[in-house]
Amino acid sequence: MIPELPHPALHASHSGVWIALPDGETRAIGRGEAIRIAADTPVLLLNAPLVAQRLGYGDLSGLDLLELWAFLRPAQFMVPTPKGLARATGLAPPDTDAGVAPFLREAAAAMLALCDGDWPEREGAWSGAQALSRLRWPWVPLLSGRIARPARDERWLFSKLPEWEEQASRPAPRIVTLHADDVTARLDRLTGKGAERREGQRAFAEAASTAFAPRDMRDAPNLVLAEAGTGIGKTLGYLAPASLWAEQADGPVWVSTFTKALQRQLGHETERLFPDPAERKHRVVTRKGRENYLCLLNLEDALQGGFAGRAAVLAHLVARWAAYTADGDMVGGDLPGWLPTLFRRNGSTALTDRRGECIYAGCPHYRKCYIERAARASADADIVIANHALVMVNAARGRETTTRPTRYVFDEGHHLFDAADAMFAAALTGQEAIELRRWVLGPERNSRGRRRGLSARLSDVASYDEQGGRAIADAVQAASALPSEGWLQRLNEGEPFGPLETLLATVRGLVYARDEKGAADAGYGLETELAEPSAELVEAAGPAGEALDALVRPLVALGRRLEALLADAPDWMDGAARARVEGAIASLGWRAETVGAWLALIARIGGPADPDFVDWLAVDRIEGREYDIGLHRHWLDPSRPFAKTVLEPAHGALVTSATLRAGGDWDVADARSGAHHIARAPGHFAASSPFDYAAQSEVLIVTDVKRGDLSALANAYARLIVAAQGGTLGLFTAIRRLRSVHARIADRLAREGLPLMAQHVDPIDTGTLVDIFRDDGRASLLGTDALRDGVDVPGHSLRMVVLEGVPWPKPTVLHAARRMAGGGKDYDDRVVRAKLAQAFGRLIRRADDRGAFVLLSAAMPSRLLSAFPEGTPVTRLTLDEAVLRAQRLSSGGDMVQEVHEPTRPA
Known part of the structure; x- marks a missing residue:
């Protein structure tokens, strides 16, 4: 019994609902009773939107432990599950669903006990609690008696944030040539003494270094296309020459990725380059589009009445985070990805600059702006970790023309075509037009918020110029x-x-x-x-x-x-005025x-x-x-404007991926990377994965699940997941089928003690879903393309990938045009092979991984099997046989060696 907590705790899963009462009693209850109790009594919850969904009661509210964590430990990572909460609070995790409800009361008490001491994020907590009390945040009564008023007034967020300073422009990089011995020595330093010598990684580093050679012709960069199989160690392989060139030439190298997961991974890898955190902060900078960063002016408006209700609570929790964040990144940074989802659609996007309404130096917080700080830090950095979209936007219409990089590394290079397709497209739609109207006119009628129109943003500047006005x-x-x-x-x-x-x-x-x-x-x-x-x-x-x-x-x-x-x-x-005018231009x-x-x-x-x-x-x-x-x-070919805008002005670029050719030849990689549109022919390099796919993996093609039969499809997923005891990534080509399968199998798996999450179903962001999946070896995750391309879950947590069918391209107008220009059926095959290669690539991430790739399609053509690594066993079999194979995965058993069909047909 925890007497200082007068509230019951409620837990709901697919297998049932439990309540833990203040008197120590825990019992199972029905959904109807749970809804009645939650409507009448404040209850402790973990992830209220998720519990509400499972109860079928959208208006559920209570004391969410995730909100309390965000208040007490801002900018601190926690997996939003009972297991993750137990790890964060130092408690023993509950063994069963029935044990979760009493555990929530125990965890709440442990978190509140933080307030009795001097915890790292204490500053600002008292004033934050006072502001939240006016919004009737349900945690305030339990916090108010614990957080002592500070002896002196706390500095408010906007006065404590550091300011960036203007610096002279960085000179152009020096002309240097990297020597092979120096590159090898740098690689040895990064991999560490005593590390296993990987010849593929050394060869990759040597090939990558040619992208940093001096350019011989204008508009003809040194372009290198390098396919490095999973396990080669390509990240350190290109960081070795990139860091060496940045050091010798005194210029920045921009490393561009497609997924936020790889951006985070790169941030960790650079710790090998610069072990000292202070030096690393100066030498390595992560950049994203401005719509990812907290806008301090929007936050100030929200805190001063621009937001109301739950959205205002979110604004105050974000303000707590803003005082401790490393970089102000609200999307993929140290703001918990689950925090905005707790507030559904209330306010999170309004705290960033998504409409291009920044007034730059006209903003009172300009000198403390996270976006401006990142931009200036990147101008002086050695390694800038960016993404494909930002690189293209900066090249096409960026303000930082004097600090534009001359050397790029495009990791996840197989996504360059799609990123360019989105960047250089045009759409005259109702949504786009109304956004432009808002940008010009500002707020109309009774609209709320800080949004300003063109006249308000430039009135003082234009007042000096009659024609401008x-x-x-x-x-x-x-x-x-x-x-x-x-x-x-x-x-x-x-x-x-x-x-x-x-x-x-x-x-x-x-x-x-x-x-x-x-x-x-x-x-x-x-x-x-x-x-x-x-x-x-x-x-x-x-x-x-x-x-x-x-x-x-x-x-x-x-x-x-x-x-x-x-x-x-x-x-x-x-x-300041010049910066504002330049931004407006x-x-x-x-x-x-x-x-x-x-x-x-x-x-x-x-x-x-x-x-x-x-x-x-x-x-x-x-x-x-x-x-x-x-x-x-x-x-028709978006690699053409990409080559003109990004590649031609550069001096050198490395495009790399584990699936750059996607089972095809170099002509495919050249066409999709823009190499066909530059004057100088690219260099090519390929290194196969060191993994033993014949022993570590197998491809199972299930032949008796009828296409279009949702019941049969759901049954196949359920049986395979149960057989493997979880650890399954289920991939779908249509959201509607994903939701239908999830609805049919979630309760069944819950009765087996196997958690199931689903993208587009659970009210949780994709990054957090992957975190939960990685953290629980018995969990399974269903999703679509975002999971096929952006999941890195090494180890036993991911031991089976199930694909609902051959991922044929959707017959859109755009695809039809590209198909006609690209060779008809051969173009379709290239697209499918690329998707299959990426999906299979989720399975084996390190040398001790074991797993099965299951394709629920009898119509899988043999010509597409080249998408899988050479030597991978491929078997066509019934669902019953596949289930028997999957049972071996739960215990980490060896793969079955019998092969019914070669991976690469003659």
Whole structure:
């Protein structure tokens, strides 16, 4: 019994519901009784949204231990499960579901006991609790008597954050040549004395070093494409020459990834380069897009009344975190990924700059801004850990032109094509247009928040320039023609307002008229080629184009006036004002470029097709509910603008991946990396994985699960997971089938004591789902493409990957165009092999891993088996036989060596 906790604790899982009462009694209860108790009595919970989902009671609230942890230990990692909570509090974890409820009371008491001492994050806790008391946060009564008022007033967040300082621009990197012996010596230092000598890693490091050689021709970088199988150690293999070049040339190397998981892994690996934390903080910087970072001005607005209710509680918890975070990164940084999900959709995105409304030096927190600090730190760093999207955005429209890197390493290089496809695309849709309207006009009617329009952001600057002020007024007037709040409802009612909404209404009508999917595929979006447009669409395009032209002209004029203002350098323009004007110019250029792309799309209506692009019309839907409508344009080959924008200006680049060729030849890798579009031929390097796939893994192709039979599919997943006793990653090509299978098997697995989580089902972010999966060897996880590409779970926690079927590409307009240009069926095969190779790559991550890759498809063509590592045993068998094989995985038994089909057919 814990007398200081007057509240019962409630725990719900797929196998039942339990309550632990203050008098020490613990008992199982029904869902109805649990809902009644939770509605009448404050209860202790762990992850309230998850418990609410399992009870079927969306309004569930209580004292969530995760919220208490976020308040007491901000910026500290914890897996949000009973096991993770036990580890964090130093308690013994509960052995059964029935033991979780009393454990929650014990854990709550242990966490509250922190307040009795001087814990590391004590500063700010008292004032934070006072602010939360006004919001009636349920933990405040239990905290208020424990957190003593400090002897002196606590420094508030905005006064305690450090300021960055201006520095002289870094000189251009020196011209240096790396010597092979030096690269090898650096690699030996990174791997450590006594480490096993890996010839593949040494050869990879030597090949990677050629990307750092001096450039011989303008617009012709030293490009190296290197496929390094899993286990080669490619991270240290390229960090060796990269760090050596940065040291000798005094220039930064940008290491770009596709997933946040690899970014975090790279951050850990750089500890070998710079063991001293202070030096590492200076020499290694992680960069992400500005939408990932906390905006201090938005936070201040939220704390001062811009947020209400639960969203305001989130803002105060984020403020606690902001005082202790390493870098202010809210997405993948040290903010717990589960924290925003506890508040559902209330406020987390409004705390970042997702609309490009930053006022730069006009912000009172500019000198403390996390984004600006990261940008300046990266200019002086040796290694900058970035991502593909940020690299492309900076190259295309970044403000940091004087510090643009000359050397890149693109890890997870097989994703470059897709990243470029997203970056260089254009979409004139209702959602995009209304965002532009908000950016220009600012808040309208009763909208809340700090959002400012163009006039408010630049009024003081433009007041010094009459033509600039006139351009702002013209832009504001023109933006009123863009779609506004309620546009989608007006379209559904047949009453569009303005030329853009009329265009979108006509697009919607034409898409439905040409729809061939019908009711059989009512859950998904619809699309049709932008070819042979109707007379109505051509007629609507004219006024829409005129409206956009009326908007882009003042935006361009304003940008030019601001550029002239910079050139004139009036007396009032100090460094801060100059930075603000430069930021405004960059933002205006981005928006003008966007509207220019929309005009090109509209010009396509009734005009000739451009062979470099694929254009189509679409109605986007989720489960039959429309959420956007518009025109889309993608490059037929997005590696072309990537090569022009990123590769050509660089002096050297390494593109590497474990599946760069995806079972094909180098021509595939060249085409998807942009190598075909630069003047100098790339270098090629390949090293096979050192793993013994014949002994460590097998591919099982199940032949008796009927395609389209959801009951049979669910039964197959359940039987395989039970046989392997968890440790299964289940991959799906459609969210609808994932949800259907999860609903059918979750309770069954719970009765076996096997936890099951699912992306798109559980109210938990993907990164946290992977953390939970990694932490529990009996858990299984269902997901889609994000899990196929971004999961790194070595060891016994992941011992089986189950794929619902051959991941054939969706027959979209874009895919059809690329298929026709890329060789028809051969193009499809390349896409499928790449997906299969990535999915299989989740299985064996280190030398002692064992596992099975199960494909539930009798229609798996033998020609696609080259996607798997050479020597991997492949067997076609029944589900019953696959279940027997899976049973061996639970005990870590050896793989079955019998092979019914070779991996690589002659």
